[in-house]
Amino acid sequence: MQFLFPGFLAALAVIAVPIVIHLFYFRRFKRVYFTNVRFLKEVKEETSNRQKLRNLLVLLMRCLAIAAMVLAFAQPFIPLSSEAKKGETAVSVFVDNSFSMNALSKDAPLLELAKQRARDIIAAYPVTDRFQVLTNDFEGRDQRLISQEDALARIEEIRTSPASRDLSKVLIRQQQCLNTGKQENRVAYLVSDFQENVSDVSQFRDSLLQVKLVPMRAVQERNVSIDSAWFESPVQILNQPANLLVKLSNRSDEEVTDIRLSLRHDGQTKPVGAINIPARSSRLDTVSFTILHPGWHEAKVSVTDYPVQFDDDYFLSFYVAERINVLAINGQAANKYIENAFLGAKYFRLDNADARALDYSRFGEYQLIVLNELNAISSGLANELKTFVQNGGNVLVFPGQSAELSSYDGLMQQFGAGNLGAFDPAPRQASQINTEEYVFKDVFLNKSANLRLPATQGNFRLAQGRGEHILTYRDGSAFLAKYALGEGALYVCAAPLQEQVSDLVRNGEIFVPMLFKMAIAGAKGRQIAYTIGKDEVLEAKHRVSASGESNYKLRMVQENAAQTAKEASEGVEFIPEQRIFGSKVLLTPGTQVRDAGWYRLHLQTDSTLAEYAFNYDRRESDLRFIADEVLAKNLPSNMTVMTANAEANFSQVVNEQERGIVLWRWCVIFALLFLALEVLFLRLWKV
Helix, strand or coil, X not given: CEECCHHHHHHHHHHHHHHHHHHHHCCCCCCCCCCCCCCHHHHHHHHHHHHHHHHHHHHHHHHHHHHHHHHHHHCEEECCXXXXXCCCEEEEEEECCCHHHHCEXXXXXXXXXXXXXXXXXXXXXXXXXXXXXXXXXXXXXXXXXXXXXXXXXXXXXXXXXXXXXXXXXHHHHHHHHHCCCCCCEEEEEEEECCECCCCCHHHCCCCCCEEEEEXXXXXXXXXXXXXXXXXXXXXXXXXXXEEEEEEEEECCCCCEEEEEEEEEECCEEEEEEEEEECCCEEEEEEEEEECCCCEEEEEEEEECCCCCCCCCEEEEEEEECCCEEXXXXXXXXXXXXXXXXXXXXXXXXXXXXXXXXXXXXXXXHCCEEEEECCCCCCHHHHHHHHHHHHCCCEEEEECCCCCCHHHHHHHHHHCCCCCEEEEECCCEEEEEECCCCCCCCXXXXXXXXXXXXXXXXXXXXXXXXXXXXXXXXXXCXXXXXXXEECCEEEEEECCCCCCCCECHHHCHHHHHHHHHHHHHHHCXXXXXCEECCCCCCEEEECCCCCCCCCCCEEEEEECCCCCCCCCCEEEEEECCEEEEECCEEEEECHHHCCCCEEEEEECCCCCCCEEEEEECCHHXXXXXXXXXXXXXXXXXXXXEECCCCCCCCHHHHHHHHHHCEECHHHHHHHHHHHHHHHHHHHHHCCC
């Protein structure tokens, strides 16, 4: 047996007080008058023996009561380990408040049980100790040691959070806080469900910090999640059907049936159908709908699942342009074949411009710029085209037959495309088309059909080994090559567009899809969804309001089933970190986005510059946990697993783990018992 506060044992000297009282008080004689003294001697002897016995028992009870009280203050315990902790302790308690803690343990969510465990842990320590309460949010206020009362109040504030942390990073955070205190002992508790994808506690290397793992267990590990969604085509066209691909995953070991998938778009919810998903597998489903108006669109795909519901909705936003703008920069006259290609397509608009009178400031309005047989390209135009491509536009180059090669080299070197070789008048035939590249992908129903590919009566030589070949001559050299840069690309044709040199314009099955897909590729917008908790960077066109306002604001759209997306009420608003680069503004919301949904970008309240959709990280969707026996294997010596059923007095479990079997309560009980016996002896034992 050991004592937590052995200094109190010195108070055992107080036992001398009742002994002294007994020796001096009970030896005093009293004078008693008797009328008849015949039986005095006999009565005196009998009474004296009984009184001595009672007094000795009273003395014993008093001594034992004092000794028990002194032992209670010294707090004796029987240690369960070789080293028992003495002195003040700094205690850090991590409560896992990630979405997976919404799973049920009997009738209550795991998070509520974890909060109760945290209360029990803190209550098991003396009020003189210091505490840290930490969650996945890693808030700055939690990085300090507080009193027991403040720690219990902090636990009451814990709510489910979209944040999810590797447990090794949690331990580092706890270690940093505990090192700020002056307490002799340091101990860290991890109250978590210990998912497989975050439980890397063995990577924590500090062997001086005692770590206690407190696992929470769900009754049933079942969850169906929508992992992601994307459009089949990178650009959505007005009044045309859009195909949205949705990936659903079954996270349980049993097949799930009749999972209802629905789509909400333009204020209307459309049921898609029921899906069956085998155990531990994923399914792709296609949701089709028609784009009826230009501008920003908000959509959400949903499934019905319980009890883990944070991953049942997937939000997305996208922009549909009223038309795609194409600019043809002509060296001489406009090309009638380019004009005719776009003439019958109402979704496209073609503008022609003379190379000698260009307005560079309007380049940002176009998605595709065609250089039609320019004899020379100025350095200013080359620089503007590079910026245009970096910002997501596409450039298609048809060099003139008498082109000034040095000026073209200046443009191509901006894109790492090498030099343009001299014009070779030899006739050549294209023999191969790259149907895996976006320009010709999904254009032909039968890829094995014998297509009539273009032939040329002369061509420039494109640098070998550079770029991606889209059309290739029989000798392996490029007829049409792509050079990606930033978010766009430069497309270079090795032959001029004039009919005397190339018959490309007469190959409608090649020429028309090529122009359309290049223009559509230049209209590709930003991604349709972002993930909360990741370092996402949002991009938008930079604008200056009439009032001179330059602070961009993101405002969450509060979804209401009775309203359309445009009529939805506005929710929380904040100013993200923002950086302006030329015509673009880059926004970094950081940790300011906490709820999944749609967020609108504003300079002024009456106009929406862009919309962004945010979803919760799906890492928490996988509910596979590490079993207790597996968790306990291969742990460092400073880590232990504490298991107890939900009804157990966890404070007592913690006390036994920390101090062994605590005996001070028994000392108090015995002290009260001895005092009660003393009273009984004095009141009921008549002498």
